[in-house]
Amino acid sequence: MDSALRCPVCRAGFRGTTRCSRCGADLTRLMTLLVTARHYRNKARKAICLRKFEEARALSTSAQKIHATQAGKRLCLLTSWLAYRQRALG
Numbered sequence: 280m281d282s283a284l285r286c287p288v289c290r291a292g293f294r295g296t297t298r299c300s301r302c303g304a305d306l307t308r309l310m311t312l313l314v315t316a317r318h319y320r321n322k323a324r325k326a327i328c329l330r331k332f333e334e335a336r337a338l339s340t341s342a343q344k345i346h347a348t349q350a351g352k353r354l355c356l357l358t359s360w361l362a363y364r365q366r367a368l369g
């Protein structure tokens with residue numbers, strides 16, 4: 280899991296569990312967001328393989344809005360460039 284993530288209640292590092300190890304806060308919602316972002320990025324990668332670049336761009340952008348990461352930013356840049364080229368070249 281992303282080590283930059285923290286418990287919204289006590290700021291303890293997120294360890295990928297549904298309960299904060301320090302304060303016991305319910306982190307289910309946080310985990311759901313992370314899983315959703317990962318799911319969108321996986322779908323974006325599959326869309327790239329199928330040359331559906333606009334779909335890949337939309338998926339990677341949605342993932343980045345949910346959970347911004349450096350790797351996600353690179354995926355957004357790649358899919359934006361691919362979608363642009365596909366539009367420009369027809």
Ligand SMILES: [Zn+2]
Nearest residue numbers: 286289299302
């Ligand atoms: Zn906590």
